[in-house]
Structure formats: C-alpha cells, structure tokens
Amino acid sequence: MHRLLRWYGADPLHLIALIACFALAGYAGLKLLSGDLIGILVWFVGAAVIHDLVLFPLYAVADRSTQAVVRRRSVTTPRVPWVNYVRVPAMLSGLLLLVWFPLIFRLVGPYRATTGLSQEPYLGRWLAVTAFFFLVSAFAFALRLRRERSASH
C-alpha cells in the first residue's frame, strides 16, 4: 500500500477525490454525449483550446505590441506612462465584443423573426460605447499630464 501511494505521488484523499470527480463527470458526461458525440466533444475540448491557444495568445501579443510601441516612442512622448490609458478602454471594448459579437456582427439568423427586433443597432452601439471609453480615457490622461506638468514646474 505504502509503495503504491509513493508511486501514485499524493495522499489517498487526493486519489479518492479525483475518482469521485471522474465518476460524477462520467455519469453526467455520458448523458451529455448521448447526443451529437463528436460535436459535443469538439465543443468541450475546443472550449479550453480556444481560450488557451487562441484567445490568450491574441490578447497577450496585442498587449506586448502596445508596450513595444510605448517603449519605442518614449523619446518623443511625455514621460507619464500611458500604456494603461490604452489598455483599459481597449480591454473593456474587447470584452464587450467578446461577449456580444454575434449580435454586433449580425450573425444571429433567427433574431428578427423570433423577437420582432432588428440586430442593426448593435454595431453602432458598440462603436459608440468604445468611443466613449477612449474619450474618457483620453480625458483622464490629459488631466494626469496637466497634474504632472504643474508638479514639475
């Protein structure tokens, strides 16, 4: 028994908890998969893959590129760090796009027939909200610049 646990690599509670997890997940999973087996498997595993290997690299690269621009331009631009004044509105706008892109890009086929409403307003609304975020951020940055300048004089 002792050797078995050493081979396993953790205490017995760890093993029991995981067996219970897989038993319940298997019970529900068989019912989940009783429909379109391949489609659902692709969606379930694909959900993790899309986040880890597509969404995360995309936003990480976008963030690093922005920072690279900040560093390269830092000779000519004010010394107040401005990356977060781009990051915050961009991330909020991106978050709204991530959640509501089916409506924003008018991908919902049955939307009008089902609700009697139009998908047309959503793209304009998202753009307006995005513009608002960047405006507020620019305003906040201008205030910060003024404060820094008056402090250095």
Next chain:
Amino acid sequence: MPSRVQRLAERLQPPGPFRRSFWRSPIRGPWLTAVFGSVLLVGVIAMFLTGLLSYAAYNPDLPENDLTSDKGLLGFYLFPWPTDPVWLYRFTQGLHVLMGLALIPVLLAKLWSVIPKLFDWPPALSPAQALERLSLLLLVGGAVFQFVTGVANIQLWYVFPGDFYSLHFYGAWVFMAAFVVHVVLRLGRMVSALRSRSLRQELRTDTAATQPEPPDPDDLVSPAPAAATISRRGVIGLVGAGSLTLVLLSFGQSIGGPLRRLALLAPRGQVIGDGPNDFQVNKTAAEAGVTAAQAGSGWRLELGGGPAPQLLSRDDLLAMPQHTARLPIACVEGWSTPNQAWTGVRLRDLAGLSGVPEPATVLVESLQEGGAFSVTSLRRNQILDPDALLALRVNGAELSLDHGFPARVIVPANPGVHNTKWVKQMTFKA
C-alpha cells in the same frame, strides 16, 4: 534527487512557453490567483444554485416538460415550483444571467493568472499529477463550455451541437464535478495565499511600488519578472470595471421600464413602444408558424380530461367571470418585463368547467405545430393559484397575435415558455 525520467524530461524541454523564464509578468502569483479564485468560488456556487432552481422551475417531472429525460440521479432535488412571489423566476433567472456576465472577466483573469501551468514541463511527474491535470481539462473546458453556451443562447445564436437545455444542464454537472475536486485540492492553498498579503496594502500600492510576490511552490511567480506596467490593484480594478460594464449595459433588460434603454448591448435592450402590447415578445407568431386565420373566429378552445370534451369560443370565454392579475414575463435568457395587467379566465374555473375541479396537472397544447414547448404541463399549485389565468386581454386591450391571441396561459413565477401562447387545447388530469 532527480530521477532518470526527470533528467530526461529536462533535456527534452521544448523552448518558448515551456520555459519558466518565458513568463515575465511581475504581478502573476498565488495571491492574485487566490483573489480571483475566491470570487469564482462564491460566484460559481451561486451560478450552480440559480441554475438548479431554473431547472426545477420547469417542473421537469411533468409530462412534456423535460428536455433532459435521461437526467436520472441529477434531478434528485426537484420540488414543485411555487407561484409566490410572482417575481420569483424573474429574480432567480435575471440573477443567473447577470452573475454569469459579471463572472466572465473574473474567469478570464483567473485563467490568465495560471496560464503558465498549462505549459508545465514535464507535463506530469506522477500518476497523481496526470489525473489532476485531466480534471483540469474538465474544469477549464467545462467552465468555458458553460459560459459560451449560455452567452450564445441568450443571443439566440444556436450554433452549439444540440439542444441548449441538455447541453447546459449536463455540462454544468461535468463542470461541477471538476470544480468540487479543484476546490477540495486547492482551498488550503487559496486561503494561505490570500493570507500572504494584505488586501488593504495592495489597494494602496501603485505601479511604481509593485514588486513580484516571493517565489512559490507552484511556480506561478516569474523567475525573470519584467518591470511592472500595472499594479495588482490596477488589474483587480480592471477586472471589476469589466464586470461592472457588462452588468450596467445588461441589467436593464431584466428590470424593464425606462432602464431597458440602458441595456445597450443586451439582446432585449430595445424598447418597442408604449402601447398595451408593446412589451418584449419571446417568439413571434410568424416564427411559431401561427397565422391570424388559425386564431380567427373559427378558433375553439378544447377542454379535455373530464367526462366529455368541451369546445369554447372566444365569446364563451369572455362570458365567463373575468379576473385581472399583474404578472411579469420572465425568460430563461434572463430578460423579463415588469408586471403587465392580464385579464381572462382563471385556470381553476376552466378545470371546474372541464369536470376536473381537483386537477393534479394540466397538459396545455398550442396552435404552434412542433417546436420546443408547444406542449407543456402545469402542476396543481399553478392551476389553482387565483392569479393563474387563461388571458384574453392585456393592459386593457386585446392580446396581439404575437402575445398569444386568442388566448394564452399566464401563471405567476412561471418560466416564460411555460406561459403557452395561442392555446388550442387543455387536458386536465385528476
């Protein structure tokens, strides 16, 4: 002493994200992970409970109501859904959807905070680690699956492979299995990480003063941290701002009235007008395939279940005692309407007329041919409630065809799709 396997793994270590020095964020560390983890711990439990309530609200133990008839033990907790307070489903389901939206940035932040672990090398050193990583696939896949199916469904974007109810219900149980084991295995770590730094102190620390956390046994802290470009307080604030933005631009669709205009990006954030029938339509008559001709003067309501079936015209129904009840429509998608004044015949009067004054259930059939919920069942407490109606009029006007003309069911606290529109037949069962 490293084993031969370990030494071999080290020699074969791939470059890039599989090297710990690839991950340079100076704020990644167990404390920040634990902050997001503790929010998710509470949030996920609340999501699961409100989700289970929504499942119970459909009374899936009654004929025709269960889209997950294979549920087995997973329906162990079901109970007759009450009719009081009238806003019960409006509240629980509005909460479920709004909390779900608010948790999206928290989930993304939590996944960001632990992403280096995905590239751990070697992938597993023991069977224990291998099993735990398999459970993490269920955890992350399950979480993203639940959020994606939920968010797509509230936008009517039916791209998922199957019926939403069964995917989201069974998916929730798979996810919760992995969630519980994750909490059991990591709760102690979370608590000790939370205790390792003072939240108050962190909220006072700006970017310039932000230092990496000390090296941790889970290797979350970067061995080669870059200079901080944002503080921990900044990241927590950003995540909070994301949650707040999503909620502020959505909650109006669950409140209605003038606040609906604030729900700029929510699927039910558009105001239709101010006429008596100008409130949100779940599914139009055209989409349900119901025509004005079917609902015209030739329409009859068939009451069954008693000694002899009866046919009633709309005039017959209008000649019966009329009752007015102020009730909301509340959808599984999280949107709802404020109370509307519905006028019509009490369901219990119809039960009496059919010859089944003490019904256990009623089977309600719509003119809508096929499609989910064109046939549903109501339970005794829903039939006998004095505010449960077969409505003929709303807000002082005739029902519009889109709102169920000639007659529709409206029951307090009932999920929207069980308030059957264009009712054709009601069969009471003792």
